Amino acid sequence: DAGVIQSPRHEVTEMGQEVTLRCKPISGHNSLFWYRQTMMRGLELLIYFNNNVPIDDSGMPEDRFSAKMPNASFSTLKIQPSEPRDSAVYFCASSLGTGTYEQYFGPGTRLTVT
Amino acid sequence: GDSVTQMEGPVTLSEEAFLTINCTYTATGYPSLFWYVQYPGEGLQLLLKATKADDKGSNKGFEATYRKETTSFHLEKGSVQVSDSAVYFCALNPSGNTPLVFGKGTRLSVIA
Numbered sequence: 001d002a003g004v005i006q007s008p009r010h011e012v013t014e015m016g017q018e019v020t021l022r023c024k025p026i027s028g029h030n031s032l033f034w035y036r037q038t039m040m041r042g043l044e045l046l047i048y049f050n051n052n053v054p055i056d057d058s059g060m061p062e063d064r065f066s067a068k069m070p071n072a073s074f075s076t077l078k079i080q081p082s083e084p085r086d087s088a089v090y091f092c093a094s095s096l097g098t099g100t101y102e103q104y105f106g107p108g109t110r111l112t113v114t
Numbered sequence: 115g116d117s118v119t120q121m122e123g124p125v126t127l128s129e130e131a132f133l134t135i136n137c138t139y140t141a142t143g144y145p146s147l148f149w150y151v152q153y154p155g156e157g158l159q160l161l162l163k164a165t166k167a168d169d170k171g172s173n174k175g176f177e178a179t180y181r182k183e184t185t186s187f188h189l190e191k192g193s194v195q196v197s198d199s200a201v202y203f204c205a206l207n208p209s210g211n212t213p214l215v216f217g218k219g220t221r222l223s224v225i226a
Contacts, residue, residue, distance in 0.1 A: 004157070033213060042218040043158075043203065056213075091157050098213055100146045100165055105157030 004106035018080040025094030118217035137204035145206040147187040
C-alpha cells in the first residue's frame with residue numbers, strides 16, 4: 001500500500017487566496033484526521049471523520065476553514081480566505097477506527113501564506 | 115480533561131548514551147498509551163504502544179511501561195544512535211471511539 005497520500009507537498013500562496021489541501025487515506029481505513037503543526041502550538045487536531053461523516057470539528061480555528069470527505073478515498077481541507085497565520089504543516093492521518101487503532105500519517109503539506 | 119505532559123526539549127545526547135523521555139498523563143478510566151516518532155520532514159509514525167497497566171511496549175530498542183500508579187509512560191533506550199534524532203510524541207486514547215490526545219513533543223538530537 002502507498003500509505004496516506006497528501007497533495008500538494010508544498011504550497012505558497014498570497015494572503016486572501018483560497019487554498020485546498022488533499023488527502024487520500026489508506027484503503028479500508030474508516031477514520032480520517034486532519035492536523036495542523038506549528039512551532040508555537042505543536043500538533044493540533046482540526047477535524048476527524050468516521051465512515052466519511054464529520055464527527056468533531058471543534059478544532060477548526062475559524063469559519064475560513066472547511067473540510068469534506070465525499071467518499072472513502074478522498075478528503076479536502078479548504079482555507080478561504082487564507083491568512084499568514086495559517087502558515088503551518090498540515091497532516092492527514094487515517095486509521096481502521098478511533099480508539100486503540102494505530103494512526104498512519106501522511107507526509108504533510110507545508111503551507112506558506114505571504 | 116484528558117491530557118498528556120511530556121518533558122520539554124530539546125534533549126541533546128551523545129551517541130550510545132541512555133535516553134529517558136518522561137511522559138505523564140491525566141485521564142479517566144483506563145486509557146491506552148502510545149509513543150509516536152516524527153523524523154525530519156516526515157509525518158508521525160507509531161513507535162510503540164501499551165493498552166493496559168503494567169504492559170511494556172517495545173520497538174527498535176525503545177521501551178515504555180504503562181505505570182498506572184504513577185500515571186506515567188516514560189520512553190527509554192539503552193544506547194541511542196544518530197539516526198534516533200527526531201521528535202517524540204506521547205499520546206493517549208481515553209477510551210472507546212475517541213481520537214488520540216497528543217503531548218507537545220520532545221525533540222531529541224543525538225550527536226556523534
